[in-house]
Amino acid sequence: MKIGFIGLGNMASAMIGGILKKELYSAEDIIGSDKSEDSVQKAAKIFGIHTTTDNLEVAQAADVLILAVKPQFFPEVIAEIKGAVREETLIISIAPGKTMEWIMEHFGRELKLVRCMPNTPALVGEGCTGFCCYKLVSEEEQAQAAAILGSFGRAYQVPENLLDTVVGISGSSPAYVFMFIEAMADEAVAEGMPRALAYEFAAQAVLGSAKMVLETGKHPGELKDMVCSPAGTTIQAVKVLEETGFRASVMDAVGISGGCTGRNPEACKAGNR
Numbered sequence: 001m002k003i004g005f006i007g008l009g010n011m012a013s014a015m016i017g018g019i020l021k022k023e024l025y026s027a028e029d030i031i032g033s034d035k036s037e038d039s040v041q042k043a044a045k046i047f048g049i050h051t052t053t054d055n056l057e058v059a060q061a062a063d064v065l066i067l068a069v070k071p072q073f074f075p076e077v078i079a080e081i082k083g084a085v086r087e088e089t090l091i092i093s094i095a096p097g098k099t100m101e102w103i104m105e106h107f108g109r110e111l112k113l114v115r116c117m118p119n120t121p122a123l124v125g126e127g128c129t130g131f132c133c134y135k136l137v138s139e140e141e142q143a144q145a146a147a148i149l150g151s152f153g154r155a156y157q158v159p160e161n162l163l164d165t166v167v168g169i170s171g172s173s174p175a176y177v178f179m180f181i182e183a184m185a186d187e188a189v190a191e192g193m194p195r196a197l198a199y200e201f202a203a204q205a206v207l208g209s210a211k212m213v214l215e216t217g218k219h220p221g222e223l224k225d226m227v228c229s230p231a232g233t234t235i236q237a238v239k240v241l242e243e244t245g246f247r248a249s250v251m252d253a254v255g256i257s258g259g260c261t262g263r264n265p266e267a268c269k270a271g272n273r
Helices: 010-021 037-047 055-061 071-081 100-107 120-124 139-152 160-171 173-190 195-216 220-227 233-243 246-263 265-269
Strands: 003-006 030-033 050-052 064-067 090-093 112-117 127-133 153-157
Touching: 003 010, 003 055, 010 030, 010 037, 010 120, 010 139, 030 037, 030 055, 037 050, 055 071, 064 139, 071 100, 090 139, 100 112, 112 139, 112 160, 120 127, 127 139, 127 160, 139 153, 160 173, 160 246, 173 195, 173 246, 195 220, 233 246
Parallel strands: 003 030, 003 064, 030 050, 064 090, 090 112, 127 153
Antiparallel strands: 112 127
16 A cells, blocks of 8 residues: 655655654655655655655555645646546645635545644654544544554544634644743843753743643643742743733634634634634
């Protein structure tokens, strides 16, 4: 069984790396295409997979086909490959905002289709991917998709109507977290700490806090309270964050990011959900 990638950018590379690390497929069973000769050569060199600039070659060979091009290129790519994709091929799309209905409309038929939303921590094997499956996807194929998407982090199956929310809370949120780390480090630098060390402290605090949420099962509010001593400095800092709208700003950011991808892009442009 072969797995094929159309598009060999950063996300595809993260997925291929995870698949090989988990030994779901061997390099001989992975084929990828990209318009960029540099991307093709780089993937072949790093992973030892078969690569090509011909999307049709990949579409014809793949039993599992991952569409990993940017959303704006989907119409062009689908028009090129739709006649070559077999009925039994399992298709996985990683394009935000392109619904299963939209994809099948452009293919002109129903498909064994999985739509997913990974995020950039997949590049270090710590991704979090939401995915949904069309009714033609069997339970065995759903498990296969979950294994592929879980090979570079965690994967959770959700209804399609929640996939835009996944974009806001997971797909876009690394950017919010990076801003948070940068802001904490900036203040530490202002107080005299070397920048490289400030980034280490801030990033490790975020990493450790996230692990506590995932591994203890405790409510984030309970974990926050564990840090806040009565009349202490931490509760005073939390008060400042609340007074300056930290919580509301994060909620609005998650909402606007999810709203931009599929439900109401015009409202997004206007700054509304």
